[in-house]
Amino acid sequence: MSNKITVALIGAGFIGALHARNLARHPTIALKYVVEPSDTLGHKVSAETGAIWITDIEAALNDPEVQAVWIASPASTHTDLIGRSARAQKAVFCEKPVGMNVADVDRLISELENYSAPILIGFNRRFDTSHARLKEIVDSGAIGEVELVAITSRDPNPPPPAYMKATPGGIFYDTMIHDFDIARWLLGSEVTEVYATASSHLDADLNPEAEYDAATATLKTDSGAVCQISASRRAVYGYDQRIEVFGSKGMVQSLNHGKTNIQIYGAETISSEPLKNFFTDRYADAYVNEIDRFVAAFLKETTDYPNVWDGREALNLSMEALKSAKSGVPVKI
Ligand SMILES: NC(=O)c1ccc[n+]([C@@H]2O[C@H](COP(=O)([O-])OP(=O)(O)OC[C@H]3O[C@@H](n4cnc5c(N)ncnc54)[C@H](O)[C@@H]3O)[C@@H](O)[C@H]2O)c1
Incomplete structure (x- = not known):
């Protein structure tokens, strides 16, 4: 059995493609899926990384092999996708911003009260x-x-x-x-x-x-x-x-x-x-160091993120x- 963390990347646009390349090269990550509505971008990133291109997020969330979801879709999707990933018991990386309005994020925070896997927001600096x-x-x-x-x-x-x-x-x-x-x-x-x-x-x-x-x-x-x-x-x-x-x-x-x-x-x-x-x-x-920190958080070696x-x-x-x-x-x- 692999010791790697199996990841599904959501969104293969500008920053998603960069994350995909870094994830595919990372020794502790297995990038299984790229979820992307555009067939051009989906094919491109799939060809570059070996990940399977799919368009249905639920297929990735329902796959028990997937342990973590890497969200790089537009900002308007973030709060919803963090919630859905957490409900599917996946660890989460999500690009900034965490959402488009504070009230929605506050609802997400109450919903996540008993959720223990890391959710790392991509403040790369x-x-x-x-x-x-x-x-x-x-x-x-x-x-x-x-x-x-x-x-x-x-x-x-x-x-x-x-x-x-x-x-x-x-x-x-x-x-x-x-x-x-x-x-x-x-x-x-x-x-x-x-x-x-x-x-x-x-x-x-x-x-x-x-x-x-x-x-x-x-x-x-x-x-x-x-x-x-x-x-x-x-x-x-x-x-x-x-x-x-x-x-x-x-x-x-x-x-x-x-x-x-x-x-x-x-x-x-x-x-x-x-x-x-x-x-x-x-x-x-x-962008590479934040993957290392995500892995450390996933392995419960740090809460500093x-x-x-x-x-x-x-x-x-x-x-x-x-x-x-x-x-x-x-x-x-
Ligand atoms: N931390 C950073 O340095 C940094 C840099 C750039 C962008 N970002 C953030 O990353 C996010 C994405 O930015 P971008 O510039 O890559 O945008 P982009 O438009 O280039 O890429 C977004 C991709 O997501 C896809 N998409 C749209 N809806 C989707 C859905 N429901 N499921 C899956 N994929 C979907 C689009 O087809 C597109 O390919 C934004 O929130 C942005 O602020 C962060």
Whole structure:
């Protein structure tokens, strides 16, 4: 009998295909099914990984060999699919966000009260080696009591115009949701107030409805530390992902990752090579590390992972930040 964990992947789109490749290569995972409505994508991922392409989720949930479900379908399906997978007694990985509204997630949480297998929400940035090391340093007390956190989170390019139009306020609940999770995770404390601003700068061909494409959020927390997040849909110099934690004894930074560590020295300037372009490059290791953590959680070796409650809190902060940006006033959490 195999010692591998048998997995069914739901959704073989952009991030699902990436997960499929990582799952298929993982020594402790047997990727049995890819559940995907599109035959083009289903065939493609099945051919790449050897998994069986199916379109019926119930076939995977009813298969007693399947021990875990890996959800990478659109956000609108997440709360329902987590519930159905848990009712079928499967462990779950689910991409962010955990759902589209907090009330639905709260109903899911009550339903899951007696469910013991892990449900890991895909806040991949927690599993980045540099960010994880930064947290270890903060937790060790080396920089003393944390007073200020600054998170910079800027994408190299905006999503397609149709996506921008279809996701008003998406900069908060689509991208900054990762930063809200990082803030709670780093500080180990809850947010008590959020004050957000948002503006629109991109040309109409990129952002036809002038949706928010730049945003900030200031978070007050119950530890007394304040966190500031700066986000943009477009950074001409690449994927800008930095975290700085300032404390009573010093400061620690997780800096940007370049494509190489090369620096070029001239008579008047010193320059570096470009940054890693986007999340699939910058967080390539994190997507593998999160599978390792899922396996450890499945084997009951750890409970340290982003769970449904963390997903709920990050979702709630996204929604409240959007309200604050629209109203211009801070919102108590
Ligand atoms: N953590 C990250 O870094 C990260 C990065 C990208 C996307 N995401 C998240 O992953 C999710 C998917 O994003 P994406 O960019 O891959 O989207 P996508 O549209 O490229 O892929 C979604 C896939 O799911 C399929 N699908 C739709 N309904 C389905 C259903 N009921 N059952 C099975 N499959 C279904 C679609 O046909 C599509 O192929 C989103 O929630 C997104 O926010 C997370």
